[in-house]
Amino acid sequence: VGSVVVDMSMSLDGFVARLNDDVEQLHDWMFTGDTQMGARSASVLPGRESFKLSGTNAEVLDDYFGTTGAFVMGRRWFDIGERPWGDNPPFHVPVFVVTHRARARLTKGETTFTFVTDGIESALRQAKSAAAHKNVLVGGANVAQQLIKAGLLDEVQIHLVPILFGGGRRLFEDLGVQIDLQTVRVIEAPGVTHLRFRVARRGS
Amino acid sequence: VGSVVVDMSMSLDGFVARLNDDVEQLHDWMFTGDTQMGARSASVLPGRESFKLSGTNAEVLDDYFGTTGAFVMGRRWFDIGERPWGDNPPFHVPVFVVTHRARARLTKGETTFTFVTDGIESALRQAKSAAAHKNVLVGGANVAQQLIKAGLLDEVQIHLVPILFGGGRRLFEDLGVQIDLQTVRVIEAPGVTHLRFRVARRGS
Numbered sequence: 001v002g003s004v005v006v007d008m009s010m011s012l013d014g015f016v017a018r019l020n021d022d023v024e025q026l027h028d029w030m031f032t033g034d035t036q037m038g039a040r041s042a043s044v045l046p047g048r049e050s051f052k053l054s055g056t057n058a059e060v061l062d063d064y065f066g067t068t069g070a071f072v073m074g075r076r077w078f079d080i081g082e083r084p085w086g087d088n089p090p091f092h093v094p095v096f097v098v099t100h101r102a103r104a105r106l107t108k109g110e111t112t113f114t115f116v117t118d119g120i121e122s123a124l125r126q127a128k129s130a131a132a133h134k135n136v137l138v139g140g141a142n143v144a145q146q147l148i149k150a151g152l153l154d155e156v157q158i159h160l161v162p163i164l165f166g167g168g169r170r171l172f173e174d175l176g177v178q179i180d181l182q183t184v185r186v187i188e189a190p191g192v193t194h195l196r197f198r199v200a201r202r203g204s
Numbered sequence: 205v206g207s208v209v210v211d212m213s214m215s216l217d218g219f220v221a222r223l224n225d226d227v228e229q230l231h232d233w234m235f236t237g238d239t240q241m242g243a244r245s246a247s248v249l250p251g252r253e254s255f256k257l258s259g260t261n262a263e264v265l266d267d268y269f270g271t272t273g274a275f276v277m278g279r280r281w282f283d284i285g286e287r288p289w290g291d292n293p294p295f296h297v298p299v300f301v302v303t304h305r306a307r308a309r310l311t312k313g314e315t316t317f318t319f320v321t322d323g324i325e326s327a328l329r330q331a332k333s334a335a336a337h338k339n340v341l342v343g344g345a346n347v348a349q350q351l352i353k354a355g356l357l358d359e360v361q362i363h364l365v366p367i368l369f370g371g372g373r374r375l376f377e378d379l380g381v382q383i384d385l386q387t388v389r390v391i392e393a394p395g396v397t398h399l400r401f402r403v404a405r406r407g408s
Contacts, residue, residue, distance in 0.1 A: 012362070012385065012401070013376030014218040148368070158216070162385035162401050164352070167378040172217030174371040181216065181366035186392040193390050195397065197216070197366050 002069060002135040003154035004124065006144040008171050009192070010158050015168035016141050021080055026161055029057050029192035056189035060159075068093060069131025072123050074140030075099040078113070094130040096123040098143050120146045141171045148175060153199050156181065160193045206273060206339040207358035208328065210348040212375050213396070214362050219372035220345050225284055230365055233261050233396035260393035264363075272297060273335025276327050278344030279303040282317070298334040300327040302347050324350045345375045352379060357403050360385065364397045 008016050009026045017023050033055045070093050078097045081089070088109030089095075095113045103115040116123040120143055127136045138144055138153075147153045158171075181197035188194075212220050213230045221227050237259045274297050282301045285293075292313030293299075299317045307319040320327040324347055331340045342348055342357075351357045362375075385401035392398075 012360070012399075013379065014374075156216070160399075162387045164376060164379060164381075164383040164385065166381045166383065170218075172368060175217065175368060177368075177370045179368040179370070181368065183366045183392070183395075183397065186390060186397050188387070188390040191387075193387065193397075193399065195216075195364075 002067075002128070002131050002133055004128075004136045004138065004147065004152060005068075005155040005157055006138045006147065006153055007064065007157040008139060008141070008144065008159070009161055010171050011161050011163045011165040011168075013164045013166070014170045014172060015165040016171045017080070018165060018168040021076070021169075023080065025163055029159060029161065029189065030061060032057055032189075032191045056187060057192065060187060060189065060194050064137075064157075065090070065092070067135050068137045069134025070127040070136050071095040072120070072127045072136060072138045072143060073097055074143045075101070076142065077140035093134075094127070096127045096130075098123045098140075121150070121152070124152060141169050141173075144171060145173060145175065148179060148199075149177060155184070155199065156197045158195045158197075160195055161191070162193075206271075206332075206335050206337055208332075208340045208342060208351065208356060209272075209359040209361055210342045210351065210357055211268065211361040212343060212345070212348065212363070213365055214375050215365050215367045215369040215372075217368045217370070218374045218376060219369040220375045221284070222369060222372040225280070225373075227284065229367055233363060233365065233393065234265060236261055236393075236395045260391060261396065264391060264393065264398050268341075268361075269294070269296070271339050272341045273338025274331040274340050275299040276324070276331045276340060276342045276347060277301055278347045279305070280346065281344035297338075298331070300331045300334075302327045302344075325354070325356070328356060345373050345377075348375060349377060349379065352383060353381060359388065359403065360401045362399045362401075364399055365395070366397075 010016050011026065016026070071091055073095065075097055089111040092110040095111060097113055097115050098120050099115050099117060102117050106113040114126065116126065124136065124147070138147055180200040182200050184196040184198050186193065186195055213233070214220055215230065220230070275295055277299065279301055293315040296314040299315060301317055301319050302324050303319050303321060305319070306321050310317040318330065320330065328340065328351070342351055384404040386404050388400040388402050390397065390399055
């Protein structure tokens with residue numbers, strides 16, 4: 001069975017967006033290749049599918065999408081992304097959006113967005129079912145924090161961007177609980193360090 | 205000439221100590237070797253000099269002490285460390301403690317602690333003079349934030365520990381200013397990822 005993985009790009013000072021939801025510079029790594037003429041390319045990139053990326057970041061993105069069977073995201077994340085993702089969002093698997101506002105299922109290209117109003121655990125259950133043996137990826141600080149506190153998280157993948165935002169929305173607000181992690185892998189790449197951790201156990 | 209380097213062990217959620225100044229687990233990497241019987245060993249380790257460490261973390265520590273000509277630290281950091289460092293603290297170079305309380309110069313083993321009461325910039329000036337061509341290392345969240353905001357910082361070295369503290373003292377509180385960084389190096393080691401960044405330029 002797959003894992004539940006929080007996956008976010010984060011500034012060194014812990015922010016996943018500025019206060020006005022601006023995420024400029026935080027996702028530049030997705031469009032940054034090792035070389036101009038590298039041999040590898042990513043097949044999918046959020047909002048810029050015609051762009052072919054080369055190198056390490058491309059491999060990370062290929063792995064990211066290749067091992068993911070469903071996404072869970074907060075409504076804020078969906079709202080930020082809806083326009084830039086365009087008519088064929090890069091997910092190509094079911095996406096479950098946790099929201100308080102009911103909305104009919106939305107299909108764009110190969111991606112279906114289901115709006116879940118009865119809570120994060122319901123969204124996660126539906127995503128796990130849809131993902132079958134693949135991973136469920138979680139995006140958005142709010143839903144990530146809820147899953148961490150509920151002990152429902154298996155892994156944390158951070159794309160650490162070398163910038164200090166100086167303010168904004170933190171991925172890890174004061175959680176109020178200690179969580180021990182194990183480093184699974186560290187990948188240095190142009191403009192970003194990809195860090196992956198497994199949740200070891202819950203502390204006191 | 206040397207660089208001014210903030211150097212701190214930090215939890216993945218951004219804390220350098222718990223609220224009660226407890227730093228348990230955060231510096232365990234200093235005592236974690238690659239193997240039990242590795243070939244390399246560190247010559248100095250804070251408070252446990254008789255302990256011989258092997259492997260990557262030892263190399264990082266050797267490099268850390270070998271390239272450092274003086275330290276600047278906050279009083280809180282000094283207060284936390286004074287007892288565990290013992291009679292022969294591991295610094296072996298001049299240490300300048302930024303404090304509001306005047307205190308006579310203190311010599312322990314090969315380390316001299318000078319208590320600077322006229323501000324961080326004075327402490328940094330004295331440390332730079334003492335360090336000559338070597339680096340000045342800065343420890344403590346408070347002094348680090350002051351130096352970052354004042355634009356007096358050249359590099360940031362983070363020993364990123366795979367743990368979520370859930371609360372405590374943040375290295376990077378909301379700085380209120382954006383700082384662009386460049387990744388200098390990433391070293392994966394047992395129980396820690398050593399990240400080093402150069403301050404690129406100050407944003408708006």
